[in-house]
Amino acid sequence: IPAYLASEVSIPHSTNMITFEFATLEFASPSSHQYQYKLDGFDPDWISSGTEHSAVYTNLDPGTYTFRVRGDNRDGIWDTKGTSFKLIVLPPWWRTWWAYAFYAIALVGGVFAFIRIRTSGLNRQKELLERTVAERTTELSRKKDEADAQRKRAEQSEQVKQQFLANMSHEIRTPMNAIMGMSTSLKRNEHLPAQESYLDAIAQSSENLLVIVNDILDLSKIEAGKLELEQVPLDPREVLRSVVDVLRHRTEEKGLLVRMEVDPAVPARVIGDPTRLHQVLMNLVGNAIKFTERGSVRITLQVKEQLSEAVMLRFVVTDTGIGIAPENLARVFDEFAQGDSDHTRKYGGTGLGLSISKRLVYMQGGTITAQSELGKGSAFTVVIPYGIAAQGTRTTVQAPDNTQPATRRPATHSTPWRILLAEDNRFNVVVAQDELNHTYPGVHIDVAPNGSIAVDMVQANTYDLVLMDVQMPVMDGYEATRAIRALPGDTSRIPILAMTANVMKAEVDRCLEAGMDGFIPKPFRREELVEAIRKVCER
Numbered sequence: 001i002p003a004y005l006a007s008e009v010s011i012p013h014s015t016n017m018i019t020f021e022f023a024t025l026e027f028a029s030p031s032s033h034q035y036q037y038k039l040d041g042f043d044p045d046w047i048s049s050g051t052e053h054s055a056v057y058t059n060l061d062p063g064t065y066t067f068r069v070r071g072d073n074r075d076g077i078w079d080t081k082g083t084s085f086k087l088i089v090l091p092p093w094w095r096t097w098w099a100y101a102f103y104a105i106a107l108v109g110g111v112f113a114f115i116r117i118r119t120s121g122l123n124r125q126k127e128l129l130e131r132t133v134a135e136r137t138t139e140l141s142r143k144k145d146e147a148d149a150q151r152k153r154a155e156q157s158e159q160v161k162q163q164f165l166a167n168m169s170h171e172i173r174t175p176m177n178a179i180m181g182m183s184t185s186l187k188r189n190e191h192l193p194a195q196e197s198y199l200d201a202i203a204q205s206s207e208n209l210l211v212i213v214n215d216i217l218d219l220s221k222i223e224a225g226k227l228e229l230e231q232v233p234l235d236p237r238e239v240l241r242s243v244v245d246v247l248r249h250r251t252e253e254k255g256l257l258v259r260m261e262v263d264p265a266v267p268a269r270v271i272g273d274p275t276r277l278h279q280v281l282m283n284l285v286g287n288a289i290k291f292t293e294r295g296s297v298r299i300t301l302q303v304k305e306q307l308s309e310a311v312m313l314r315f316v317v318t319d320t321g322i323g324i325a326p327e328n329l330a331r332v333f334d335e336f337a338q339g340d341s342d343h344t345r346k347y348g349g350t351g352l353g354l355s356i357s358k359r360l361v362y363m364q365g366g367t368i369t370a371q372s373e374l375g376k377g378s379a380f381t382v383v384i385p386y387g388i389a390a391q392g393t394r395t396t397v398q399a400p401d402n403t404q405p406a407t408r409r410p411a412t413h414s415t416p417w418r419i420l421l422a423e424d425n426r427f428n429v430v431v432a433q434d435e436l437n438h439t440y441p442g443v444h445i446d447v448a449p450n451g452s453i454a455v456d457m458v459q460a461n462t463y464d465l466v467l468m469d470v471q472m473p474v475m476d477g478y479e480a481t482r483a484i485r486a487l488p489g490d491t492s493r494i495p496i497l498a499m500t501a502n503v504m505k506a507e508v509d510r511c512l513e514a515g516m517d518g519f520i521p522k523p524f525r526r527e528e529l530v531e532a533i534r535k536v537c538e539r
């Protein structure tokens with residue numbers, strides 16, 4: 001473009017090559033003119049081009065430049081004014097202000113979007129987390145509710161089971177009392193010789209049935225954790241003697257010799273659970289008698305170890321019976337395990353006795369072991385730690401009849417002559433009458449069919465003893481006992497023995513609370529009856 005047509009020119013960045021041509025307006029010898037030029041903004045200094053009258057620039061950065069050129073006159077003097085021409089190299093579109101503005105907006109938008117995305121991501125994550133936590137919490141509380149409900153159901157069903165067992169054992173015991181009592185009476189009275197074996201079978205079978213009922217009830221109590229141990233003063237000799245007394249008729253029947261050896265070092269009073277000791281020893285001595293046809297049963301009691309606050313007592317029950325094969329010895333303490341598969345048939349039993357004994361001994365912190373030789377005999381050893389009783393503590397033997405310390409009138413004689421029998425079941429009346437008549441020949445027995453009549457009769461007559469059934473119509477045994485204890489004078493202190501088919505501890509406690517002196521489980525063995533009566537009447 002000739003400079004006189006424009007003073008400036010704009011060229012795009014892409015076509016970035018420009019040639020300036022110039023000429024002086026001196027027309028004399030134009031080819032001898034010298035030139036200098038300079039592109040302001042690019043060249044730091046003037047450039048002499050000699051007589052050449054063009055300048056070429058390539059790759060100029062975008063921007064505004066001023067091209068200056070000057071020529072000399074013939075005298076070699078530079079035209080100081082020269083001429084100038086403005087050159088604008090346009091930036092590419094991506095370097096224009098609006099492009100930068102766009103970049104800025106995009107950057108700000110990008111940062112903003114990034115933050116938005118980040119926060120929304122975090123929010124989503126937070127929400128997800130919150131949802132998960134909420135879900136887990138709900139699930140957890142649902143599971144807890146479920147577990148609670150399950151536990152409650154289990155507790156309820158355990159309670160139902162306990163109640164069922166208590167009721168069942170009561171329902172079984174009541175008729176068993178009649179069966180056992182009457183078969184004993186029949187055996188005692190006149191009968192045909194051929195009937196002897198039938199009567200034996202009835203007696204043996206009912207005895208076995210009773211053991212099973214007792215064992216199952218015990219096991220269920222142990223398993224339910226319902227069995228509470230007592231910590232009361234007891235006389236170990238007394239417990240041992242009571243076991244031997246109860247089982248005496250069986251040893252006599254079999255013609256076995258029973259020997260009891262007690263080391264004098266054994267204290268007369270220790271602290272522990274007499275009922276459980278009685279139960280364990282009954283099982284061991286009972287087994288010894290059951291599995292021995294000839295010879296003897298020996299029971300020894302020694303101090304195994306004397307500690308400062310306790311004494312370890314060792315009871316050993318040795319017999320000369322059938323013995324146990326070595327391979328079966330370890331198993332005899334298992335539930336339903338018997339030394340020989342034909343033992344049930346031959347000797348009866350359930351195989352529960354020793355497993356219950358073992359649990360009872362372990363619960364008391366003791367040990368139980370067995371030694372035996374087939375055909376020679378067996379020895380069962382029980383070691384139980386007992387507390388040492390303080391001096392002057394009253395001894396209470398609660399086994400087998402759970403009698404209480406004497407707080408009532410001391411009877412004048414240990415044999416009752418006049419007995420009031422409060423009992424509504426007529427079969428059981430016959431059984432009790434028969435047993436009492438047999439045990440105390442000439443005894444006078446009155447019968448009261450319910451508690452209310454019993455209270456009236458106690459007031460109207462004089463008795464040495466009341467045998468009180470617990471469950472009776474009109475007025476039950478607890479209420480009748482309370483009514484008798486509330487009477488004026490000596491009558492209120494008459495010995496009262498409960499007779500009940502319910503042997504749960506709660507029932508025993510209830511009887512004692514009502515003011516009864518002792519407890520006879522139904523069905524009773526004659527020895528138990530005699531023992532219980534002796535205890536309350538001797539006081």
Ligand code: ADP
Nearest residue numbers: 287288291332338339340349350351352353354
């Ligand atoms: P049960 O006597 O009801 O069968 P136990 O648990 O009391 O159940 O005894 C388990 C088994 O151990 C018995 O069946 C018997 O085989 C064996 N046993 C226990 N005591 C003796 C003993 N004194 N002599 C021989 N065997 C015995």
